[in-house]
Amino acid sequence: MxxxxxxxxxxxxxxxxxxxxxxxxxxxxxxxxxxxxxxxxxxxxxxxxxxxxHEKPSQDNPQGGxxxxxxxxxxxxxxxxDPTTGEPTRIGRKRIDEEGGGRWVRYAKASGEIIDK
Structure with a gap:
């Protein structure tokens, strides 16, 4: 939709x-x-x-094909x-506190490991 x-x-x-x-x-x-x-x-x-x-012959690809x-x-x-286990996982978002506010990061719901570094 x-x-x-x-x-x-x-x-x-x-x-x-x-x-x-x-x-x-x-x-x-x-x-x-x-x-x-x-x-x-x-x-x-x-x-x-x-x-x-299907690509026409060009300078980059003279053969085409x-x-x-x-x-x-x-x-x-x-x-x-999941970065730790290598298994598929759902993704969550949370805010981690840093000096001067915080930033949103993605984390694996299965292990809780943060995906965005």
């Missing part, structure tokens, strides 16, 4: 996170998040959802891996 006023939803994954695919053709595979599309609520994961892309490329996956189909 589209969100009002072009508001972007806060996603539970960020670029560089190690994730597990929990639904779809690549279910059970692990990969690193390469790119996040917050407006579309999709993520690009390394080696997941490979699609054939059919190349395999990652396609985006909906954010609901991936779970972040």
């Amino acid at each position: 589209p969100r009002k006023y072009n508001a972007q939803k806060k996603l539970h994954v960020k670029k560089g996170d190690e994730v597990l695919v929990i639904a779809g053709n690549d279910k059970g595979k692990k990969g690193r998040v390469l790119f996040v599309y917050p407006k579309k609520e999709r993520v690009l994961v390394e080696g997941i959802n490979m699609r054939t892309h 059919r190349l395999k490329r990652e396609a985006s996956v909906h954010v609901s189909n991936v779970m972040v891996l």
Whole structure:
């Protein structure tokens, strides 16, 4: 469902996170998040959802041909891996106190380990 006023939803994954695919053709595979599309609520994961892309010959690729490329996956189909156990976990947010206020960090609900350093 589209969100009002072009508001972007806060996603539970960020670029560089190690994730597990929990639904779809690549279910059970692990990969690193390469790119996040917050407006579309999709993520690009390394080696997941490979699609054939036809490319014309160019200076960079004089041969052209059919190349395999990652396609985006909906954010609901991936779970972040716990940094301590390597198991998939849900993500929570909490504020940690620092001098001069605090900052919001993501943490693994399974172990309580902070994911954002």
